Amino acid sequence: MFACMLVFLALPGFATSLADTAIIKQHLTSITKTKDYRTHANIDQLNKTADYIKKVFSSYAEDVTVQKYKIGEHIYKNVICSFGVENKKRVVIGAHYDVCGNQEGADDNASGVVGLLELARLLKGKQLNYRIDLVAYTLEEPPYFRTEYMGSYVHAKYLAENKIDVYGMVSLEMIGYFKDEKKSQDYPLGMLSWFYGNKGDYITLVRKFGSGKFAKEFCKQFKSAAIKTKKFTGPEMLPGIDFSDHLNYWKFGFSALMITDTSFYRNKNYHEVTDTLETLDIFRMGKVIDGVLKALITLK
Template identity: 75%
Template sequence: MTRSKTLVFSFCFLLASWCNAAGKPDTAIIKAHLKALTKTPKYRTHQNVDQLNQTADYIRSIFKQYADSVYIQEYTVDQKIYKNVICSFGTSHTKRIIVGAHYDSCGEQEGADDNASGVTGLLELARLLKDQKLNYRIDLVAYTLEEPPYFRTEYMGSYVHAKWLKLNKIDVYGMVSLEMIGYFKTEKKSQSYPVGILSWFYGNKGDYITMVKKFGAGKFANSFTSGFKKANTILTKTFSGPTSLPGIDFSDHLNYWKFGYSALMITDTSFYRNKNYHQVTDTMETLDINRMAKVIDGVFKTLIKI
């Protein structure tokens, strides 16, 4: 390594260390993770197992820089091995909180908002959580196989993980799903809803992040939502509804509901706002990095205070 490269590396390391000490998400790091996750040789689909493995390796390499422990949860589907990547903080605690996001994409597209944004949230949370004093063990979990054709099946990475927790009688306080956290619009009529009348209550601008819960969400979901809103890092709205409402269970939290855990989803509302959903136009260039950082900041501040 040349002297100039050494100086640049040292500066970047010191900058990252300062940001961690300051407890603030770093937009440059967020952009770098998004680029690493989306600008890949192949797309992160269930067919491209080699690419999924490369993505899992990248996630694992970042987790290893910060976490108390890192491990891979492997399982087999159609004679192919798929991987959840898990890291833990505060391992002296018994009761744990799960924060998860899926790293696979739907079809031949980059999947920047869906769901490289959520995975980037996990990676940046790992940096921020290092050496923090916590009240619970926190497991960050990057899931595979959330997207079709495996959505709502026992082959979803989150189903495999939630089932493992239940079978092993792990003491889980609750779960947070980071599902599309990077797309925001301030124009009027940029936000739609499953029921039109909801615009009267929530407005028609897609400039907020949403805490999505089912009716009777449980103690953790309610406590986390309250803490996130108190953190006041970004305009936040809360939505509670029946599980039959379209979209309310469209992510990995649904599997924790199945096993009786209190869980919620943090989302920019997906296709109700982002028309790039499951399209080739879902690229990192469409994301609002500054607001995305504020979402991550809110999650971090809630986790260390809850």
């Protein structure tokens, strides 16, 4: 019923980490250690976070834009920066910067956003086969989850309506929490532990059956990452498989996947005040970012 494969390869020439853990920690601190929380209701803090993301993006890319949309009297923002703009076909790497409730949201999802910021630094000056759009979304969390007000829905709809040539999309959804202890990993179906084990010591590439050529090729290229990686392919109805921004790209027919530490199936700080920077494994988070970079550079 489920396709699964364990891949754990460190290829020659890829042994040295490219992501900088000091920079990663600095960004995580700037985003999470704030006086207010970046919730849907706290427009000022959301805008401050969007401004910070834009400032970092602008230090590495000339092509930085803000996609604005209104809900009632409030304006919300997706922040986008692009590399390899000479290429027609593009790849979207996205992560949401809002949080659920009054908490730091270090893993959910400052980790994914910082992944975008560090990718921007690493992509500068690289020769690319595709245009790469890094997109920081607003409003992924409740009460807007699964609605047309999600930032990722607004972005995916724009791409579809303007017939933009999109190869595929990757959602970075919680990439910083790892545990090496036994029984630190849960699953939506208990039988999955037979295939994946009960230690939360890996990153997961999640896609649905029939997710398309891009998702398959990206997973193939990510195998060079120097981090324990497991690929999971399952039915769209399985709980958790669409719990992030990639679901909106599926809605518009784009090939998409999610990279995740499995969220609440491992990280019990999910949507709690305990989801703090201090709980994250920044070294392994950097390895995930390295894996995404290498996949983007080698995509065919």
